[in-house]
Each structure stands twice: as structure tokens, then as C-alpha cells.
Amino acid sequence: MNCKLCSALFQEFLEKSLCEEVITELETHMKTCKKCRVMLRTYTLTITLSQKVDPPCCVSTDKIDRLKKILLERFFTKQSAQEPSVR
């Protein structure tokens, strides 16, 4: 295992989709390679930060209500257009 291959496997490593053998190789390499250890730690932290940089927000209820109103109007317009004889 070299540094280039090691860092190329970070994603799979974090997604736990590597087989035991490769994981062992990766960990053995990182034990002796500080650069890759730092790379993995900061790579992982980059993901964590991305998750926190703009936490998902909620749309306000009045916006949702307005949306629903528009949708329902469109919904019934479409239906009455499809079936001319509306009950």
C-alpha cells in the first residue's frame, strides 16, 4: 500500500465497504504513515463540517400552507380539465 492508494480508499473505508484484507493493509500503512493519518482525520472532519455548515432548515408553515393552496387549486383545475363532468 502506498500513500496514493491509501487516500484513494478513504471514501470506501468510511462507508465500510472495503473487505477485511484491504482494511488491514490500510491500517498497517497508516500506523507508519503520519501523512495519511492526518489526511484521513482531516478528510473525515471535512465531511463533518460540510454537514454542519448550513444545517437543513424548515420551511415556515405559512409558506407550506400557501404552497398547498396553490397546489390544490392546480390539482382541481387539472382534474376538471381531464373529466369535463365534475360531480
Add this chain to the structure above:
Amino acid sequence: MSKKREIQSDAELVGEIKHGSSRAMEEVVRRYSNKVYNLAYHLTRDSAAAEEIMQDVFLTVIAKVGTLTNEAYFSTWLYRVTTNAAYGFLRKEKKFSDQTPVDDIDQEVQTSYDWSDLPDDVLLSEESKEVLRKSIDTLPEAMRTVVIMKDMEGLKNEEIAEALSISVPAVKSRLHRGRLILRELLSGYFSRKYTDSSGEDE
């Protein structure tokens, strides 16, 4: 007698919308409005645009749900419509970046400054968040979208692949390269800020 109010699958709801159920439509709005809004907001960084896109997306659902052949793919279809609408907005606003992808990040020159030990209040400061936000914005569009969908919105690789009409390996490769670039930019920022002894706070 089966209980009707069990949690319905997307496929069931879509089926009902096709048959004209406004209740199913409302349930879909309840289930997906925040997701659609957040994705649109993160792609455009514009709350008014995100709101408009959210409305357009659900109007598209009403108009085109009949053409959806595999109802199980409803959510990925929704994400695709959202992404396309966001692209449309960015293109109109000329904010669409068509930079050439940064393919060749040389691992050898990657910054090895270890900023993982920095305290949380530094890592999560408004300033470093702003640095990351701006860094994400500098990514080539194809990478930026994938990073936003995966790391900010928490979508699965398969969902992203489906929504962007690309393969799962392509998603992974864009994601990995995007993350490497972001890591590099953050490393540069943190090392400039915290290894420079000419700091102002004595």
C-alpha cells in the same frame, strides 16, 4: 380490516395522486417540502429562489406524475426535478460555474497540517463555516452538486446517481475529488491562521 393510516410508501402515495387524491398530494408535500427546499437552497444559496423552485417542483409533480412509470423512484425523480430547476436558476443568474474539473489533485503536494485537533469552537466558528461555504461554491458544478447532495443533504449515492443520471462510481469519484479539494482548502486556511506566529492575539 386493515388500518388505512399506516405510513404509506411513496409508491402508494404516487398511485393515489394519479387517481386524483389531494390528501396524498398534501402528504407528499408534508414529506418532501423541506427536503426539496433545502436542496434548492443549498444549490442556489438564495431563499427566494428556493421557495420558487419548491413551488415549481410540486407543480411539476401534479403536471407530470402521470408520466412516472416506476413509482418507487418518486423521491429521486423529485430530486432530479429540483436539481434541474436549481441549475435553471443558476444559469439564468449566470452563476453557473463551468470551470474545468480539477482532475489532477496531486496527493504529494497535499497540505499535511493537522487541524483535526483544533477545538470545536475554532472548527465550527462562523469564520471557518464561511470559508467552507465559499470553498464549496468554488468547486466545479458537477462536484459541487454531488457534495451538497451527499454531505449536506445526506442523500444516498444511488439516489444522487439516479437524480443526476450518472453512474454510482461517477458519483463516488466526484464526491471524493470534491472532498479532497475542500480538505485542501480548509487545510490551507487553518494552517495560515493557526501556524502563523505573527498572529494578532497576543
